[in-house]
Amino acid sequence: MSAASGTRSHGHTANSGAHPALPPSSTTAGEPPRRLAPLTARGPAPGRAYAPVSAPLHAFSGAGYSNCGVTVVAASDYGVPQLRRRAIFFGVRDGEDISADAGPFFEAALADEKLPEVSVGQAIGDLPELTAAHCEPIVYPTTRVKNSFLDDMRLNRDGTWYSAKEKPEKADKKKISHNRHAKEIQERRKAHIAQLAPGAKADSLPKDVWNGAKPEKWRRLHPDKPAYTILAQMHRDLSEWVHPDSQRWITVREAARLQSFHDGFVFQTSEW
Template sequence: MYNIIDLFCGAGGLSLGFELAGFNILAGFDIEPNFLDTYKNSHPNTKGFNVDLNNIDILSFLKNNNIDSKDIDVVIGGPPCQGFSTVGNRMIDDPRNNLVRIYADIVNEIKPKMFLMENVSGLASMKNGQGELIKDELIDIFDEIGYNVKSKVLLAADYGVPQFRKRIFFAGIKKNYNFIFKFPKSTHHDKKSLFSFFENSNSYLTVKDAVSDLPTIECNESAEKYDKEPENDYQKFCRKNSKKLFNHKAPNHSKVVIERIKNIPQGGNHGNLPDDLKLKRGYSNIYGKLDENKPADTITGNCGCASAPGRFLHPTSNRVITVREACRLQSFPDYVEFMGSSSQQYKQVGNAVPPLLAKAIAFEMKKSLSKFE
């Protein structure tokens, strides 16, 4: 079994995916205590450290916590990138991107066989102030510390996640090993595409596929027990090892917000409202109602906003989605209980890597790791 550590682990979407692929998670690191509470709760056999990675000597820290850095096969994580300036310094010189540098330094100190770094998909086309693609700049950083790196933007829906979520991944292998990592092939496709005619092709999972077995609730209601049987394999996966339904509480909306929601069709938004219910200002796609027959839009950290709903209205109930419904759209199993306040729970779910997407990558990394032996 291969060992990993997860830097900037958040609620643990990456870790969970690697765990589902058979990896052993030695430790997760995050500066947000509520995120780490969720992480530790769903990874009871993993050490969780609430630390600022800026302020520790990673090798000494691991040793003091009885983790031998030589046992770490893979480092994974998604360091936040905020300084995407188009003028001035290179991206890596921007102090707001220090965490990317910290991630690279930790990889350099531990020297694992492989690493995986995740970030927002927009990074694939962004340029720094010197006209370089930021992704190429990042690849150069890892090249300098001894890794061959491949990057690719992956769509979560292509791997059995009921969500049109794109993320960029950087996978690195030590240069002294003469092979290149291959990202996983898609397992799911749009039913209207040519791929749908292939024998082993699966259609994209939809919002309905993901949440139809959850108890029906309206504003300010909650449910802790299932009242329906699972209707498909995805729901069976989500409910495996779950005896209680966590985080299925609907936010409370004002009467005018509910009235707006009632007047929006599935797949519609604020633009579908009659003039007397429209807001005078705001983004055109607010009050977006999910289409139950399609994958969801990209789940964000504010997907549960009750006073000014974004693009995450429930397709059939007059409310925004619950934390648990957001989890289902991200492919988090139901046994994962999200900790902290309601807003913190939504943020944790929205910031996470979908576990099933992480699992697909982890299986490919496992194939690469077998070549080291």
């Protein structure tokens, strides 16, 4: 099983002299750090070969971290409204006693930080269907929708992490709505994506609509679940994610919300 394909943690203890060492990152007097910073790994890409999970764990052991492990973490477990699963490797320097195997120790630490899941509907449900024609700012939307995630996102609310005072500072102190534009969509494609059920992808479409290529294409977000992983290169991939209710791609602002950027962040770009 590849490191990023599982859902459980792996602990590991091995002979530190049996495998090639990773170059240690030193903190004092040439010694390795007491705990390795998490090393994340993306999920396996189609057609690429990946070493088994034991390979990096053996390398950690050879670098002086015999008590090490790996676990798969989803951003949706920590209050972010998208899945974004990543494998995180961790280890404790030999000679440092935490009185536990690294796997269960870090699993417990991660469990203590978990937050309630936030759905797509909770994250962007206050944003109206109306989008900007191009990149121009438009009137900031009013809403009666309330949840703790929106308290942190909306400019006019105090949240757990951001206050109503500091959020507009990033938006030139004006409570207007930026980045509410979506990538242009042809009428033919509108008709195609209208056939997508909530949470479905292009591979669910009839064969006369979808030719079988790119099975991950045209993913309609499910309003009651976290989003699929949202990538940063929105000028290229904005047409990968379909709005949960409307027959259009998501806007830059909706994508930003799903990545937990509050509305005070303004993305200045000539590409969209």
